[in-house]
Amino acid sequence: MDTNEEQRLLLLKESIQNEAIYFEHFKPLLTDKFLLHFIRGRxxxxxxxxxxxxxxxxxxxxxxxxxxxxxxxxAVKIKHDAVRMLRYPGPNGQAILVTRVSWWPSVYLPQYDDLGWDEIIPKLIHAVDGVLGWKDAETMGFELIIDLDGFNLKYLRRLLGIQPLIKLINIFFKAVPLRFGKVHMLNVPICFNIWLAMAKQVDFAGILRRFFMHDGKMGSLHSHLPQNILPTLFNGHLSLEDALDDEFAQHVLNNEDFYYTLQQCIKQKM
Structure with a gap:
């Protein structure tokens, strides 16, 4: 933290103090490290x-x-390592999160027969919160690759609904101190157009303009992200093991204390 950031941190603390009642139950979260996420991310x-x-x-x-x-x-229901991080950043220094349908639990398994947004959103929150403080991601932002290979009507039925979409927008686009960049959609099935049509109804801030659909050959993906940082399953040059950052999953799990503190803050407020 340089002198300029120190000054900005003091100004942010002053603003918090001016509205102390609003933040009174969340003081344990408001460490210098936490507040710097907001300064750097904004x-x-x-x-x-x-x-x-x-x-x-x-x-x-x-x-x-x-x-x-x-x-x-x-404590979350889904234990799978469903959202992962590429080892190497994108051309502008941005972190790259990756998720695939095959990395999530199958809706065909009895224990996940009710899989829906209530189970998916917590995993997404953990991943996005994990980007905070992850190398240079809070200043350079991040992008997301979503591989929909295997997505079908059974999955779609669990993800339809306006309210979950509004929740996604509120949580990830309005109240996170990160620069959310492009969303790269791969192997998009025809049935996914139903979800996109519904999403257009709640596209408050033109969010869908950040979505890019790429064909199976991945040529258009490579115009955004170079092949030398991508795994072979995306027609990149690296094995999946070499392409993924194996430290990120543990980094997310190490946030247990943060979520416990958040839990206690919320309980005090309620």
């Missing part, structure tokens, strides 16, 4: 960082408190 703009912080507290402490008070990584 390009050193203290006013924007403060507004994002207020939304962060509102989303977690009020609007979706039931979700966030039970979010310990050790």
């Amino acid at each position: 390009k050193q703009r203290v006013d924007v960082a403060f507004e994002t912080l207020k939304k962060y507290v509102h989303i977690r402490g009020d609007k979706y408190a039931d979700l966030f008070q039970d979010l310990l990584p050790s």
Whole structure:
């Protein structure tokens, strides 16, 4: 942290103090390290960082408190390593998260017959929160690759609904101090167009403009992300083992204490 960041951190703390009642139950979270995520993720703009912080507290402490008070990584239903990180950043230094249908539990297994957004969103939160403080990701932002190979109508039926989409937008696009870049969609089945049509109804901030659909040959994907950072399953040059950062999953699990602190803050507020 340089002198300029120290000054901005003091200004952010001053803004928090001016609205102390709003943050009174979340003081244990408001460490220097935590607040710097907001300053860096919002390009050193203290006013924007403060507004994002207020939304962060509102989303977690009020609007979706039931979700966030039970979010310990050790306690979520899905234990699969479903959202992973590429080992090497993109051409602009951005982190690259990757998820595939085959990495999630199968809806054909009896124990996951009710798999839906209530089970998926916690895993997404863990991954996105894990990007905070991960190397240069909080300043350079991140992108997401979604491989829909294997996605079918049975999955689609569990993901339809306007309210879950609104929840996704509120949590990930309005109240996280990260620069969310492009979303690369691979192997998109025809049935997914139903989900996209529904998503257009709640596209508050033109979010779908960040979505890029790539064909099976992946040529258009490579115009955004070079082959030398991608695994062979995306027509890249690396094995899956070499392409993925094996430390990221443990980094996410190491956030257990953070979610416990958040849980206690929410309980005090309620």
